[in-house]
Amino acid sequence: MRIFSTSLVNSRKWMQATLLLLASVLFLGVGDDARFQSLGHKLMCVCGCNQILLECNHVGCSYSERMRGELAETVDKGGNDDLMLQVFVQKYGPTVIAAPTTTGFNMVAWIMPFVVLLAGTGLVVWVVRTWKNRPAPAMAMGVQPAQGSDLEKFREQARSETEL
Amino acid sequence: MAQYGGLGLFLILVQSAPSFSDTWALFFATHAATLGSWFLLLALALSVYCFAAGWLGLLGRDAASERIGETARRAGIAVFYIVLLAGITLVAAAFQDNFSLTYILHHSNRELPIAYKFAVLWSGQEGSLLFWALLLSAYGFVLRLRHKTDPRLFAHASVIIAAVQVFFLLLVNFAAHPFGITQGALPADGNGLNPLLQYPEMVIHPPMLYLGYVGFTVPFAFGLGALIMRYPGEKWIHITRRWTMVTWAFLTIGIFLGSHWAYNVLGWGGYWSWDPVENASFMPWLTGNAFLHSVMMQEKRGMLKVWNIWLVFSTFLLSILGTFLTRSGIVSSVHAFAQSSIGTWFLAFIVLTLAVCVFAFVKNRDHLKTEHRLESLVSRESSFLFNNLLLLVACFVVLWGTFFPVLSEWIQGNKVTVGGPFFNKVNIPIALLLLLLTAVGPLLSWRKTSTDSIRRNFQWPAIGALVVAILLLIFGVRPWVDSSYFYSLMTISLSALVLFTIASEFIRGGRVISKHTGQNLLVSITQLGRRNTRRYGGYIVHIGVVIVFVGIAGSAFNVDKEMEMSYGDKMQIGSYELICRSYTQEDKPNYGSEWAIMDVFKGGKQIDTLYPERRFYKASQQTATMVANHSTLKEDLYVVYEGLNQDTGRPILKVHVNPLVNWIWIGVIIMILGTIMAMLPNTMPAPARVFARVPAPVTGD
Numbered sequence: 124m125r126i127f128s129t130s131l132v133n134s135r136k137w138m139q140a141t142l143l144l145l146a147s148v149l150f151l152g153v154g155d156d157a158r159f160q161s162l163g164h165k166l167m168c169v170c171g172c173n174q175i176l177l178e179c180n181h182v183g184c185s186y187s188e189r190m191r192g193e194l195a196e197t198v199d200k201g202g203n204d205d206l207m208l209q210v211f212v213q214k215y216g217p218t219v220i221a222a223p224t225t226t227g228f229n230m231v232a233w234i235m236p237f238v239v240l241l242a243g244t245g246l247v248v249w250v251v252r253t254w255k256n257r258p259a260p261a262m263a264m265g266v267q268p269a270q271g272s273d274l275e276k277f278r279e280q281a282r283s284e285t286e287l
Numbered sequence: 288m289a290q291y292g293g294l295g296l297f298l299i300l301v302q303s304a305p306s307f308s309d310t311w312a313l314f315f316a317t318h319a320a321t322l323g324s325w326f327l328l329l330a331l332a333l334s335v336y337c338f339a340a341g342w343l344g345l346l347g348r349d350a351a352s353e354r355i356g357e358t359a360r361r362a363g364i365a366v367f368y369i370v371l372l373a374g375i376t377l378v379a380a381a382f383q384d385n386f387s388l389t390y391i392l393h394h395s396n397r398e399l400p401i402a403y404k405f406a407v408l409w410s411g412q413e414g415s416l417l418f419w420a421l422l423l424s425a426y427g428f429v430l431r432l433r434h435k436t437d438p439r440l441f442a443h444a445s446v447i448i449a450a451v452q453v454f455f456l457l458l459v460n461f462a463a464h465p466f467g468i469t470q471g472a473l474p475a476d477g478n479g480l481n482p483l484l485q486y487p488e489m490v491i492h493p494p495m496l497y498l499g500y501v502g503f504t505v506p507f508a509f510g511l512g513a514l515i516m517r518y519p520g521e522k523w524i525h526i527t528r529r530w531t532m533v534t535w536a537f538l539t540i541g542i543f544l545g546s547h548w549a550y551n552v553l554g555w556g557g558y559w560s561w562d563p564v565e566n567a568s569f570m571p572w573l574t575g576n577a578f579l580h581s582v583m584m585q586e587k588r589g590m591l592k593v594w595n596i597w598l599v600f601s602t603f604l605l606s607i608l609g610t611f612l613t614r615s616g617i618v619s620s621v622h623a624f625a626q627s628s629i630g631t632w633f634l635a636f637i638v639l640t641l642a643v644c645v646f647a648f649v650k651n652r653d654h655l656k657t658e659h660r661l662e663s664l665v666s667r668e669s670s671f672l673f674n675n676l677l678l679l680v681a682c683f684v685v686l687w688g689t690f691f692p693v694l695s696e697w698i699q700g701n702k703v704t705v706g707g708p709f710f711n712k713v714n715i716p717i718a719l720l721l722l723l724l725t726a727v728g729p730l731l732s733w734r735k736t737s738t739d740s741i742r743r744n745f746q747w748p749a750i751g752a753l754v755v756a757i758l759l760l761i762f763g764v765r766p767w768v769d770s771s772y773f774y775s776l777m778t779i780s781l782s783a784l785v786l787f788t789i790a791s792e793f794i795r796g797g798r799v800i801s802k803h804t805g806q807n808l809l810v811s812i813t814q815l816g817r818r819n820t821r822r823y824g825g826y827i828v829h830i831g832v833v834i835v836f837v838g839i840a841g842s843a844f845n846v847d848k849e850m851e852m853s854y855g856d857k858m859q860i861g862s863y864e865l866i867c868r869s870y871t872q873e874d875k876p877n878y879g880s881e882w883a884i885m886d887v888f889k890g891g892k893q894i895d896t897l898y899p900e901r902r903f904y905k906a907s908q909q910t911a912t913m914v915a916n917h918s919t920l921k922e923d924l925y926v927v928y929e930g931l932n933q934d935t936g937r938p939i940l941k942v943h944v945n946p947l948v949n950w951i952w953i954g955v956i957i958m959i960l961g962t963i964m965a966m967l968p969n970t971m972p973a974p975a976r977v978f979a980r981v982p983a984p985v986t987g988d
Contacts, residue, residue: 164708167704173560174555174560175706175707178555178556179555216701217701217702217703217704218702218703219704220703221704221706221707221708221709222704222705222706222708222709223691223703223704223709224703227699228695228698228699232687232688232695232703232705232709233713235687236680236683236684236687236713236717237713239680239683240676240680243676243679244673244676246676247672247673247676250672251668251669251672254660255660255662255663257660
């Protein structure tokens, strides 16, 4: 039993080491600059220009330069991305975040499009199935519609003769 | 002497021409407000007559009703001339620097270049509404001239257009009058045109966009008219489709020019920011696009009649909603006009129009009944349904994201920002699904597609797309590092899939023609396009869309750098080296400017010299950026002069390297060409080579 638990601990250590190695390879180069860029694109300039913080290019904009400085400082200090964004929310209000958060009512903003997509897909599938299950219109007397392999043969002939 | 009377009059006129024109100019300058106001009132009266008499004319079917209807049609034609005169009056006032008109005072100045004096017409709230009324009257003019195509349907459409015209003329007469008079002493000069609009493309962008917005009134008028009159058959849909294509093409050009302008003037390095006003133009574009696809179901199979009617209605309502967004100020936007009470007018109009649409639909819905029947889930019909679903969900996302801040304020009491990150995150997966459908859809047959046929048509394009994906991975695109790389890889691979399927369609069709006519494959492919312009024009549009997608996918690899530079300073970005050769200032009558001279090197060789500039417009006291761009098919080296550091006196430059941006503009041009091709009539099929049996010569006796 002890041997088993020791091997389990060892394998766990190996797994952790492998994950750490994998993570360091994957996120190689994702340093402070990348983080600054990533966070800077999640924030808005609050001068009223309606632009993403790192895209505001007003000369003498009284906000963007200061905000960029604050962001660089926050990134230097390190910490969780969400906490860094919260610092800006506390200072400039909720409109400083460029997209709704995933908490409370704001979550609805994210969920609704996918609800509509799913509902729409369901509706289309239902409509197509309903239309498919409708009976074929009655044919004129004596006319036999081609079916099964005959129909496939005609389709194949049309395709090979025209392909259009 | 009588025979010289004409010549004498001519000589008198020539001699007095200068004084006559001066007198006219003086008269015009002093009476522009009166003239313009009267033109607008007259146009309103004629529109009301066109609507009322046109309606009366439609109630009966006797000769008297017909005569009344004809007077309405003529009144509608006259509206165009009168509104045109009002428009000319306003532009002429801009040319004359007639600051007694408040509108001219606020939107023009003496030093404004001539081309931009025309742009004054649509640069402000009142003028742009007048411009809207003018374009609507122009569409109505063309429609009324072509009434013989189908007199009764066109008469219905004419009445509906007149109703919309009445609304816009009411606006310019009573809510946003462009001929208002300046109170108090006249200033020596006007406030000038918004400097952001003083760019060549800005002379074309708004008219194109408006032609798109306003143009959707015509399909709406035909759709509503056909529903009200219970139009028999599908002819109305053919007519509507053509008008929708024209309008959609204008809107595409308008959106394209707007993006191109934003990229070159706003100087933030991008071309689309999901601003509410951009969204407003995108929504009717998406529903118009959905209609252009679903209309084929009605034409070919008589299906989706209800759906198509509502798509036409929605597209029109969305274009009005867009205008409401721009004018009401309920959402914050860089484009928004001054906030005013005009939003209430638009809201009332939207509600009224929706009520009319619902009433007409409920009253005549039995006319739209069809016996839908599908043979298979795997068919062209299903693909169109899913295409429409995705386009409409994309439209919903845009609408939802645009209005969510308002909703949030109502419910939570505080506004939130819904910007680019939201729209990109939600819409990109939808766009990728749409791209997949663009590849699969054309390979499916109407009614039913066999598995064998899918495999046969799809295997080579799929292999091609897979090869492209592998090549991208080999060349260093790492989808697991960042979601933007993943989306980029997917976009380019799916774009390749679409291109390969379209190419296979062209080749397959070309081979058939080649087999029947004996011509070579290339000639046969060309002929193929001419024989079925609509289908192959549509494929060209798809090629354009794909190229646009590839261009957008390039944005995942954008890099930028900001630096304060002095004489001889170097900046390294990507494979480029920029050296600041000089920086200076200049003063011109309309504006003052600061600019830098940047030498651009690549691989140690100088490849270009760029002049990024920042202007300060004197009249409006506003600044504008003139981006310097070294643009190639591979990437743009985009240099922005951000301004002078007040402490050091040195310029701050922001440099972006944006890959594949040119592909977007090329893609849009291809889309437009494809749309034009799809509107052209088909040519006659080439005669096939037929091997006739020649009777054997008679031999013997």
